[in-house]
Amino acid sequence: MLVAALLGWELIPRTGWLPELFLPSLSNTLAVLVSDWRIYGSALLVTLGEVALSMLIACGGGIALGAIVGGFARMRNLLLPVFSSLYAVPIVILYPVFTAWFGVGSESKIAFAGLYAFFPVMLSTAAGIRTIDPQYLVAARSMGATLQQQLTRVIIPAALPTVFVGLRLGGALAIIGVVVAEMLTAAAGIGYLVTLNRTILDSPRVFAALILILMLSIVYDAMTRSLERRLLVWQPVKRSPAARPGSGLSASVSAA
Amino acid sequence: MQQLANLDGDSRVQAKAIEVSRLSHVYAGIHGEVLALEDISLQVESGKFTVIVGPSGCGKTSLLMMMAGLRSQSSGELLCHGAPMPQPDPNRVGVVFQEASLFPWLTAAQNVEFPLSLRADPKAARRQRALQMLSLVGLDGFADRYPHELSGGMKQRVSIARGLVQDPQVLLMDEPFAALDEQTRMTMGHELLRIWATTSKTVVFITHSLTEAVYLADEVLVMSARPGRIIDRIAIDLPRPRTYEMMASDKFGGLRERIWQQIRSQH
Numbered sequence: 174m175l176v177a178a179l180l181g182w183e184l185i186p187r188t189g190w191l192p193e194l195f196l197p198s199l200s201n202t203l204a205v206l207v208s209d210w211r212i213y214g215s216a217l218l219v220t221l222g223e224v225a226l227s228m229l230i231a232c233g234g235g236i237a238l239g240a241i242v243g244g245f246a247r248m249r250n251l252l253l254p255v256f257s258s259l260y261a262v263p264i265v266i267l268y269p270v271f272t273a274w275f276g277v278g279s280e281s282k283i284a285f286a287g288l289y290a291f292f293p294v295m296l297s298t299a300a301g302i303r304t305i306d307p308q309y310l311v312a313a314r315s316m317g318a319t320l321q322q323q324l325t326r327v328i329i330p331a332a333l334p335t336v337f338v339g340l341r342l343g344g345a346l347a348i349i350g351v352v353v354a355e356m357l358t359a360a361a362g363i364g365y366l367v368t369l370n371r372t373i374l375d376s377p378r379v380f381a382a383l384i385l386i387l388m389l390s391i392v393y394d395a396m397t398r399s400l401e402r403r404l405l406v407w408q409p410v411k412r413s414p415a416a417r418p419g420s421g422l423s424a425s426v427s428a429a
Numbered sequence: 430m431q432q433l434a435n436l437d438g439d440s441r442v443q444a445k446a447i448e449v450s451r452l453s454h455v456y457a458g459i460h461g462e463v464l465a466l467e468d469i470s471l472q473v474e475s476g477k478f479t480v481i482v483g484p485s486g487c488g489k490t491s492l493l494m495m496m497a498g499l500r501s502q503s504s505g506e507l508l509c510h511g512a513p514m515p516q517p518d519p520n521r522v523g524v525v526f527q528e529a530s531l532f533p534w535l536t537a538a539q540n541v542e543f544p545l546s547l548r549a550d551p552k553a554a555r556r557q558r559a560l561q562m563l564s565l566v567g568l569d570g571f572a573d574r575y576p577h578e579l580s581g582g583m584k585q586r587v588s589i590a591r592g593l594v595q596d597p598q599v600l601l602m603d604e605p606f607a608a609l610d611e612q613t614r615m616t617m618g619h620e621l622l623r624i625w626a627t628t629s630k631t632v633v634f635i636t637h638s639l640t641e642a643v644y645l646a647d648e649v650l651v652m653s654a655r656p657g658r659i660i661d662r663i664a665i666d667l668p669r670p671r672t673y674e675m676m677a678s679d680k681f682g683g684l685r686e687r688i689w690q691q692i693r694s695q696h
Contacts, residue, residue: 312530315497316544316591317519326547330534407534409577 197377206381212366217385219362223282223351224344224389230287231294231343236336239298253299260292268354277358286350290343297339301332334405341397345390352386363389445508446599446631447473447496452505454491465491467656469505475598478625478632480642482688483652484695489635492657493601496633497524510598519544523592525602529584531576531591537563538572541590562590565624582613589621593628602634606641614638615673618645622671639692643684644671651691661691 183199185191193201206213242252268285275281305328313327355364363382370378454466465488473479481489494500495507498514507514509521517524531540539546541559563572566586576584585605592600606614618641625632636642642649643665651661665684667675675681 306528306530308526308528308530309532311499312524312526313543315499315517315519315524316547317517318547322547326543327532330532333534405534407536407575407577 194374194376197380201377202380202384205377206384209378209381213363213381213385216361216363216366216382217389219279220351220355220364220389223279223286223355223362224347226283227286227290227347227351228344230283231290231347232340234287235291235294235339235343236298239295239336239339240302242295243299243302249299249303256292256295256299260296264289264292265350265353268357271354272358277360279361282351282354282359282362285354286347289350290347293342293346294336294339297342298332298336301335301339302328304335305331334401334408337397337401337405341394341401344393344397348386348390348393445472446475446477446510447471447633448506448508448511449492449496450506450508452492452495452502452507454488454495455503464656466502467658469657469659471650471659471662473631473633475510475631476629477647478622478634478645479648479650480634480636480646481650481652482636482639482642482692483657484654484692485637487652487654488657489652490603493524493603493633493635496599497522497601499524519595519597521597522599522601523595523597525585525588525592525600525605527604527607529576529581529588531584531587533576536573536575537568537579537587540576540587541594543591544595558594559590562594563587565593565627566590567620580613581609582617585609585617586620589624593624593630597630599631599633602632604635604637607637614641619671619673621645622669626670639685639688640676642688643667643681644676649684649688651688654695660695661688663687 179199182196186193186196186198186201242248242256264285267288268281271281271285275284309327309331310323313323318326351362352364352367355362356368357364359365359368363385366382367379367386370376370382449469449471452466452469453464455462455464457463469492481492483489491500495502496509496514498517501515509518512521514522531537532543535543538556538559541562542555545555545558560572563569566589568583568586568590571579571583576587579587588605589600589602592602606617609617622645634645636645646665649661649663649665650659651663652658653660663684667680667684
């Protein structure tokens with residue numbers, strides 16, 4: 174299927190079915206990526222830097238606040254509905270506010286993406302802590318665990334799988350947040366390259382930047398999934414239904 | 430035997446394993462105060478297997494939690510080997526819960542080692558001891574399996590191994606086989622007696638099953654419905670080691686019937 178898509182990408186513009194302006198051929202796009210690799214390389218570094226810093230904010234704040242809100246019943250009942258509702262608000266519309274507060278440089282992008290990614294991390298941390306079986310803590314206490322040991326040896330490992338899901342989603346949102354912010358107001362970064370080349374109608378360069386963004390998301394997702402697999406080797410593996418006939422589609426979906 | 434006990438200077442041997450005097454417990458319920466346990470007095474001899482039976486909600490789990498140091502009573506005294514239990518003391522008392530409560534992120538051996546790792550014992554010694562315990566409960570070769578790979582019966586065996594790993598004098602068990610099917614239950618009960626025979630610990634065991642109670646116990650304590658009181662002490666003088674055949678005997682049936690009558694009279 175992937176091969177067919179790539180083939181289509183190459184052939185459709187070439188045969189004139191879609192103008193090159195709308196869909197530059199794959200070869201043109203890749204050629205530009207190779208020839209301008211320095212520009213793309215430094216832009217990628219800027220973007221990566223902003224993503225990394227925003228992730229730091231999102232994870233640090235998200236885990237800390239999630240732990241507090243999830244861990245204490247009163248906090249939870251008061252604050253969790255608030256944060257869940259805020260999560261539903263499309264934060265992207267707030268970006269202009271961030272430029273007013275932080276200017277048009279990297280700071281506004283980091284702050285914006287940080288906030289954007291904060292919510293899934295915080296909510297999943299709260300959920301992870303809430304759903305810990307209280308029997309684990311009773312058992313730990315019966316074995317003589319101190320409060321600190323209960324936290325580090327029981328609560329953290331028990332909550333980790335759920336927190337990880339939040340981290341995976343948070344990272345994806347941080348990437349989106351940074352790139353979109355760069356598209357709107359920037360002088361550097363991949364998103365900026367998209368906007369710049371769009372304005373001068375240089376489609377191959379636009380698509381080259383888009384490929385990089387796509388690669389970035391895919392690599393991040395693959396990295397976190399493999400990290401999850403290694404850290405969480407104790408999770409029961411969900412058996413794929415591939416053995417059953419007539420379930421080819423579900424098998425390929427679950428194998429993803 | 431009495432003179433020998435007196436000559437022995439070790440006070441721990443002389444003191445009862447568990448001694449409860451006039452223990453009562455009140456907790457704050459939704460509609461005001463609730464008397465959970467009323468004036469409980471009992472003694473468990475060292476090395477004996479005592480089973481507590483009683484209707485649901487009678488407070489037997491609460492009583493066990495107090496023996497474990499996980500909960501404190503409102504009034505009355507509770508001593509374990511002569512000293513009170515204000516907090517859990519895994520050197521004196523090990524606990525096995527109904528839900529095995531094994532940590533799913535640790536292997537069987539790591540679960541068994543867990544109490545030792547809390548004390549920061551050296552790694553090699555911990556592993557050695559854990560393997561020893563797993564062997565005792567019949568799980569040789571399963572040391573590096575994760576809980577999700579184990580059956581219910583196997584998980585409880587790991588739980589028992591964990592309860593025994595610090596060599597406590599007393600083992601408290603709260604309906605440990607309740608979640609297992611009947612055949613596994615019978616096998617596990619038999620296994621437990623085998624393990625107990627080699628370790629000579631004091632065991633206090635809670636169950637709803639009267640058959641299990643008679644099969645396992647030296648003495649059965651029957652509790653009333655809430656507020657929980659001890660309404661009968663029944664000595665089980667069946668010979669040891671217990672066998673499955675004994676379950677068919679008249680004596681077994683008679684003892685079981687006696688317990689059942691006591692519980693029925695509550696309703």
